[in-house]
């Protein structure tokens with residue numbers, strides 16, 4: 001019995017990831033995190049919970065790094081789908097003790113969209129107090145909520161409809177109505193055109209950056225699909 005307890009204790013210690021803040025040189029204008037701390041958390045906590053689909057390791061790394069370094073108090077994300085990204089943001093906040101609330105939005109039940117989750121909507125975040133689900137257009141709902149706390153540090157995660165026009169409208173709307181927000185976008189791989197998949201987000205980002213030079217710095221995972229891009233202001 002004592003041996004079993006010792007083995008269980010050892011396994012628990014092995015699986016526990018450090019809660020040390022991965023942010024580095026926070027007084028500096030450069031983005032830096034401790035990638036070993038973040039990798040440890042991803043391997044031990046996130047992958048067992050969320051797997052590597054649709055967010056492969058490099059994208060999980062960018063999601064965790066963005067939350068740890070930018071420390072948002074509110075995250076607006078769409079679409080919810082099954083709630084995987086919302087759950088990832090919740091887990092990062094909980095683990096690294098970053099107080100944040102995730103507002104996750106998907107389309108109403110009567111909307112026609114090929115990826116609408118129907119009855120599976122948000123099942124990975126059901127019952128979590130720091131995650132609230134909404135059914136509306138993501139941008140419209142996020143702007144309405146943002147106006148309650150415009151001074152909060154804000155992260156927007158855009159992972160809804162991946163058409164060029166949709167992402168362009170969403171990014172322009174964020175810039176106009178949530179000027180202090182940092183923005184993370186999914187499906188942004190620049191070679192998507194060759195792969196015949198989701199070229200919209202990449203092109204929309206290029207056009208928005210050209211129209212607002214100097215507003216954001218850019219960090220992307222660009223080794224392959226699906227790709228993720230962070231537009232940030234430090």
Ligand SMILES: C[S@@+](CC[C@H](N)C(=O)[O-])C[C@H]1O[C@@H](n2cnc3c(N)ncnc32)[C@H](O)[C@@H]1O
Nearest residue numbers: 078079081082084085106107116137138160161
């Ligand atoms: C690729 S899935 C998102 C995956 C999700 N982030 C996750 O981690 O499970 C795209 C989702 O965006 C939703 N969607 C599409 N257009 C939207 C819009 N304008 N507002 C809110 N949600 C939208 C779709 O219904 C679908 O559930």
